[in-house]
Amino acid sequence: xxxxxxxxxxLAFVAAVTAVATLSGLSxxxxxxxxxxxxxxxxxxxxxxxxxxxxxxxxxxMATAAWxxxxxxxxxxxALPLGLFALxxxxxxxxxxxxxxxxxxxxxxxxxxxxxxxxxxxxVAFWRVLPAAAWLLVPYxxxxxxxxxxxxxxxxxxx
Numbered sequence: 075x076x077x078x079x080x081x082x083x084x085l086a087f088v089a090a091v092t093a094v095a096t097l098s099g100l101s102x103x104x105x106x107x108x109x110x111x112x113x114x115x116x117x118x119x120x121x122x123x124x125x126x127x128x129x130x131x132x133x134x135x136m137a138t139a140a141w142x143x144x145x146x147x148x149x150x151x152x153a154l155p156l157g158l159f160a161l162x163x164x165x166x167x168x169x170x171x172x173x174x175x176x177x178x179x180x181x182x183x184x185x186x187x188x189x190x191x192x193x194x195x196x197x198v199a200f201w202r203v204l205p206a207a208a209w210l211l212v213p214y215x216x217x218x219x220x221x222x223x224x225x226x227x228x229x230x231x232x233x
Contacts, residue, residue: 083144087137094163095133098170105174113179114231119224132214136163139210143203155199162192179229186222193218 102110106122140159143152165188173182193215201208 080145084138084141087141087144088134090140091133091137091163094167095129097167098129101170101173101175105177109177110174113228116224116227116231119228128217132217135210136214139200139207142207142210143200146204146207152203155196155203158192158196158199162189162196165189165192173225179225179232183222183225183229186218186225190215190218190222 136159140156143155143159146152147155149156165185169182169185169189172178172185193211197208197211197215200211
């Protein structure tokens with residue numbers, strides 16, 4: 075029974091981040107060809123096909139990290155780290171609708187700055203519980219750093 079509970083709890087964390095990915099995807103799908111494709115972008119912008127695989131890996135790492143923290147301390151014991159995780163997940167979910175849905179590049183940058191700080195706070199809180207869980211968030215922190223620089227560059231090029 076313990077193994078089944080373990081798998082089900084991991085799937086619950088994967089489902090939570092999948093919901094965020096789905097929400098983001100809905101905002102992006104229509105905007106990319108109709109709006110994003112018309113924007114000036116820096117030469118170092120990755121090809122569009124790269125974002126899906128990168129986010130898939132990042133979401134799986136995020137879910138696993140949160141699950142490890144929950145497994146170690148439970149919901150009550152890890153209330154702060156998991157609360158920070160929920161905050162960064164909410165900011166993650168907000169970025170695509172703001173940037174792509176509203177075409178608000180500057181506000182998108184503001185959201186991503188908040189997201190960057192929330193991911194860093196989550197990483198630090200996870201480290202205090204289980205360093206391995208924090209390490210799983212390092213690629214996410216690096217990608218958000220890159221995405222923030224890209225958002226800023228696009229904003230400046232299209233202002």
